[in-house]
Amino acid sequence: xxxxxxxxxxxxxxxxxxxxxxxxxxxxxxxxxxxxxxxxxxxxxxxxxxxxxxxxxxxxxxxxxxxxxxxxxxxxxxxxxxxxxxxxxxxxxxxxxxxxxxxxxxxxxxxxxxxxxxxxxxxxxxxxxxxxxxxxxxxxxxxxxxxxxxxxxxxxxxxxxxxxxxxxxxxxxxxxxxxxxxxxxxxxxxxxxxxxxxxxxxxxxxxxxxxxxxxxxxxxxxxxxxxxxxxxxxxxxxxxx
Numbered sequence: 001x002x003x004x005x006x007x008x009x010x011x012x013x014x015x016x017x018x019x020x021x022x023x024x025x026x027x028x029x030x031x032x033x034x035x036x037x038x039x040x041x042x043x044x045x046x047x048x049x050x051x052x053x054x055x056x057x058x059x060x061x062x063x064x065x066x067x068x069x070x071x072x073x074x075x076x077x078x079x080x081x082x083x084x085x086x087x088x089x090x091x092x093x094x095x096x097x098x099x100x101x102x103x104x105x106x107x108x109x110x111x112x113x114x115x116x117x118x119x120x121x122x123x124x125x126x127x128x129x130x131x132x133x134x135x136x137x138x139x140x141x142x143x144x145x146x147x148x149x150x151x152x153x154x155x156x157x158x159x160x161x162x163x164x165x166x167x168x169x170x171x172x173x174x175x176x177x178x179x180x181x182x183x184x185x186x187x188x189x190x191x192x193x194x195x196x197x198x199x200x201x202x203x204x205x206x207x208x209x210x211x212x213x214x215x216x217x218x219x220x221x222x223x224x225x226x227x228x229x230x231x232x233x234x235x236x237x238x239x240x241x
Contacts, residue, residue: 022065023106026058030111034119044120051115052202056135057175058107060195063100063142064166070096070150071158074237093147093230100143101136108135123206130205138198141219142169144226151233169195194222 030050038046112132115121123131145165153161170176172186173195179187190196197215204211 022058022062022103023110026054026061026107026111027114029057030054030114031118038119047115047119047121048206049203051111051119051121052131052135052206053175053199055108055111056138056195056199056202057170058111059104059135059139060142060169060175060198061166062103062107063139064146064149064162066096066100066103066143067146067148067150067153067162068155068158070147071153072155074151075155093234096147096150097140097143100146101139104136104139104143108132127206127208131202134202134205134211135198138194138201138219141194141222141226144223144230148226148229148233151230151237169193173199175199192218194219 033050033054034047038050112128116123146162149161149165150158172182172190173179173193174190175195179190179196182190191214197212197218201211201215
């Protein structure tokens with residue numbers, strides 16, 4: 001399982017498209033948006049909010065995009081080949097989930113690094129760790145969602161489905177635009193999305209707030225539902241072999 005995980009991560013990190021779209025774009029957005037919105041007496045607080053949101057945007061994009069490779073692998077029979085090896089079904093799912101979590105790291109780390117070095121975000125070491133862990137662990141549902149998309153999509157539809165899914169979570173979940181500017185009914189929807197709580201919990205850690213139980217419950221609920229969908233879909237694929 002370790003060899004498969006290493007090969008998967010190396011393959012993604014060598015992809016120029018992955019580096020540009022899921023690592024480069026969030027950094028560019030962060031720099032541009034802080035130049036526009038992080039001004040005046042509230043500049044420091046706005047910079048922290050934008051740091052968390054743009055890092056989350058990159059991490060969500062990276063984790064969901066891994067589903068495209070799963071769809072391609074299914075179409076060429078790679079999954080069937082893996083089932084002939086000693087690798088158990090849970091090992092395959094765990095490897096793909098781990099890949100999604102690992103590919104989310106560069107966007108988080110790079111945006112945080114730019115925020116600290118170039119934008120003057122000054123947090124104590126423990127707060128940096130809490131913010132990072134809140135953002136990274138919040139990616140778990142999206143790792144499962146990306147894998148589920150890969151197991152239900154075709155190679156032709158996977159990219160479109162991943163992009164639409166990422167945009168829905170980012171726009172309605174308050175990642176790209178503040179959830180408060182949405183119509184009241186949509187704000188209620190935002191509170192049901194893991195993307196909203198990913199950023200809310202990470203921002204709260206930067207401010208020293210307690211972790212909201214409601215947010216943890218929403219994130220875990222999405223993880224469990226998406227994970228159950230992955231298990232069902234993987235079993236169906238296995239029965240076709």
